[in-house]
Amino acid sequence: MTDMDGLETMNLVRAALGPIITPKPVDIFVHGTRLLAAKHGTYKIALAGAVTTDLIARACAVGAALEGLAPVTYQAPFGAWQQEALDAGSGLHKFAPHLVVVATTWRDWVADIALSTPAEDVAKILDAKMAACRSFWDGLRKTAPDRRIIHHLPTLPTSRFSAIAELRAPASPLAQIHALRTKMLEAGPDIIFLDTEGLAEDASAWFAAKLPFSQKDIPEYCVRFRAALRQATGRSKKxxxxxxxxxxxxxxxxxxxxxxxxxxxxxxxxxxxxxxxxxxxxxxxxxxxxxxxxxxxxxxxxxxxxxxxxxxxxxxxxxxxxxxxxxxxxxxxxxxxxxxxxxxxxxxxxxxxxxxxxxxxxxxxxxxxxxxxxxxxxxxxxEGYWFASQGLSPEDLARGQAYQARAEAAAAQGDATDLPSFLASLDMKGKIFRAEGAALARIAQLEGKTNQFNLTTRRYNDAAIQAFAARPDAIVLGATLADKFGDHGLVASLIGVIDGDSLVIESWLMSCRVFSRTLEQFMLRALIVEAKALGLSSIAGVYEPTTKNGVVADLYPRLGFVEIVHAKTWRRAVEQPVDDLIDLIAIEAV
Amino acid sequence: MSGSTLTPERIRKRLSRVFVSAFPDLDLQEAPSATMETVQGWDSIATLTLFMLTEEDMSISLGYDRIGEIKSFADLEALLVSKI
Known part of the structure; x- marks a missing residue:
């Protein structure tokens, strides 16, 4: 085995495995070993847990390669996952991963308490565990707020003891893990969970090598990891x-x-x-x-x-x-x-x-x-968990209807003689508002998924967006749009931060369903009103090109912004008349 | 396949193939002389993989009791023979 470049190795693995969805264990071992040994990978994955992570690291590396990422991995010392997160000088933080995989098992979460412990006390103990878990997650992000975390949702303990009675006794390990799985999902809206349920435990592999599940299930783990990775990197299938x-x-x-x-x-x-x-x-x-x-x-x-x-x-x-x-x-x-x-x-x-x-x-x-x-x-x-998701928003649940409406609107566009009259015929109504509560969660979802109308592609997560919303010097705006065919829901968002006398657009997103509807003009008008109210003199924006956001390369010049840094930073004075910002959207009465 | 039809030569041949599937850079002829020192990438996870592949190929259970002692092809071959 010679030292190979990460990208080259990734391509080699992709070519070797071709369209295979679930690779064989030996393929994961062989190609995973190659990927771990390769130099200059570009996507950094750290693994932390109280299990042997060597095999999981290989599966993650193969999964990343199959998703088109050249991986480089770091494995935290066995069992030191909490310390590695909380100590900003730890190996994990020095490695500066894009993604952390937290490989814990039920053993790390079950409290050793008497079976007679009353339900209220068990709930308190589990809540304390969740609070510790929350600070662990926050610790992992202390050196990089946009770091992604994939956390193994623990399997249920395998010993059944008195079977059904275990489920009825709140302090039993089985009942504790049942409850903890639900609590984890609630406590971590910004965490990507990878469910390990169904991966068979192998007692001898655990005792001999601290493998969290049977080697034979490593292929299934690899498939689940790929799905989680797609969600963590905004590559979900749509x-x-x-x-x-x-x-x-x-x-x-x-x-x-x-x-x-x-x-x-x-x-x-x-x-x-x-x-x-x-x-x-x-x-x-x-x-x-x-x-x-x-x-x-x-x-x-x-x-x-x-x-x-x-x-x-x-x-x-x-x-x-x-x-x-x-x-x-x-x-x-x-x-x-x-x-x-x-x-x-x-x-x-x-x-x-x-x-x-x-x-x-x-x-x-x-x-x-x-x-x-x-x-x-x-x-x-x-088999491939292609459409795996961490939660279904009202927009997800209504998407089918929205696309039907869109198809009908497109058919109507065929009838209209020109775009403005077509747009006028849609009877669009929009609303721009300071986002809070569920709207912030929806914006985090847009951040994760929007690739095209995305000026900076910074992928702010739920916690980061909540932090912006809480800042006195920042605004988080949501935009909803409805037309005669249906309500599209919250389809665009904008995060602005005050810098001197300027409002700087940190993020501006729009769902592709409502492109070319003059919603950007409608939003900018509202933003100018906000900036004026804050006593600011200009709005500034940055365009950071990616392979996918070419659609907004000329957004700022199109919206009357003046170039400050060539093809990158743009500014528009709030005093400038807004006659150029023509939208065909009526303000929806609140 | 029943264990009784496995001659020492056949065991060696099949185990060599197992080694080459786990370490593709290894030459089939060289496999019987492989040790943890001479084969790049042979770590404890590699040993686990060799166990799994051998168990599958030979339809046999090796167990993990002696996994720490296996440091060469010859060690695994000896363990295998003792289990057949």
Whole structure:
């Protein structure tokens, strides 16, 4: 083994594992060892816990490589996780990781208390543990507030003792961990949890080597880690693109007609296709955007959704790309229609050739080859935790409806003669307000996910945003937008900090669903009013380019800002007349 | 496969393949002389991996009791023979 560059090793591992979702244990060991030995990785991962982290570190390194990050890892001394967090001079803090993985187990959290301890006392003990956990998390971030934390949500202890009675005794280890899992989720809205439940404990591996779970489950851990990493780095998948024939139903609609399709209770295959449709509809209910990408004539394809046993409807899809041209082209058109990054797509198709073509043409898309057995489709799509999330916001729950509204609005745009008259016809109403409570949590979610309309991509987390909101010299604004087709909810945010006589925009985000609606002009007008009220003379903003935020490269000049530092810092005087900021949004009455 | 059909030569051959799958830079012929000192990347986690791969390949349970004593191909081979 020679010293290799981190990026080179990452590419080698990606090429070796190809489209494999769950690598084999030996692959994780071999490639993980290579990645740990590589020099000059760029994404720093620290591991801390009271378990042996060497094997987990390999799985994390492989997971990071498969997500396109060249990892470099640091393993905190065994068992010293609390000290490493709280001491700003520790090895962990010196390493300055982007991400910390906290690998604790139930053993670290169970309090050794008498079984007779009353419920109120147990609750107090667990609350104290959570307070310690909170300061541990805060400690990990004391040298970098935007550091990401992936925390293992502990498995339930395996000994059942008196079985059901354990669940009824609040002081039992089982009941304690049940309660702690819930308390952890409540106490850490800014933490990415990785559930270790279901990873089998192996007592001899624990006693011999302090492995937190069986080596055989390291592949499953690697898959779960990748999902957590995507959430930690704003790479969550947002859209599911589906083929139609032999994917959503059995048969070829162009040949077999609607009546000839296998769908529904008449055959086991038909049942399986219907179950797959039900699964997809459940994903949509959780905020996953749906699109069709199929080689078919559009009107014939749409007829498939009129089948009496169809669970999905034509209107469940935000985009419907049916053409005889290649699917990569169709997927690109979906991305541009919906303003979504193509790397947030998961594409499923039964046909291996189509899958291979899309992979070759669009390597950034996750392609799932479903194969021939519809009974296995759900498991194949579910395997990668592609749509894993830490919480569902009201916006997630309403997204399907919002995209339907958007599709209708786009159709209406086809009818309108020009953009201003189209926008006027939407009857848009907006509201800009100082964010608090749930709105702050929603803004943190936008910070994590917004890649395009994101001027600085600083990814402030929940705690950081709350801190801004609490500062007398900072403002956190939220913006909601509704139109005649529906309420889009909180779709944009802006964080400003006073610096001298200027309000500096630290972060400005907008959901891609409401691009080109004049919402930026509407927000800037409100911001100018705020700045005036604060006695400031100008508003300043920075554009920090990424590979994804080109859409806002010219935002500041477009909004009448004057260049201060070439192509980076911009300023607009608050006294400047606002006639240039034309918006077509009515202020929503509070 | 039943243990009785495994000759010492076959055990050595199969264990060599296990070693090469865990250490791809290792030559198949050199595997039997491998030790923790001579193989880069052979740490305690590597030993655990070798145990798992050997158990899978031979359909046998080695247990972890003697894992600390295994420092070479020859050690693992001896343990394996004692378990068959």
């Amino acid at each position: 859209l599911l693109a589906v083929d139609l024939d032999n994917t959503l139903w059995g048969g070829v609609i162009g040949d077999d007609g609607v009546d000839g399709l296998q769908l529904g209770p008449d055959t086991p295959k038909g049942e399986a296709f219907r179950a797959f449709q039900t699964y997809i509809r459940a994903l949509a209910a959780r905020g996953v955007v749906l699109a069709v990408c199929s080689k078919n004539a559009p009107e014939i394809a749409a007829a498939g959704f009129t089948h009496p046993h169809a669970v999905l409807k034509r209107s469940d899809f935000a985009a419907f790309e049916c053409a005889w041209t290649d699917k990569a082209g169709g997927l690109r058109r979906i991305a541009s229609q919906l303003n979504l990054g193509i790397d947030s797509f998961v594409f499923v198709d039964d046909n291996p050739a189509e899958c291979a073509l899309v992979r070759a043409e669009l390597p950034e898309i996750t392609v799932i080859e479903l194969g021939e057995d519809p009974a296995a489709f759900i498991a194949k799509l579910d």
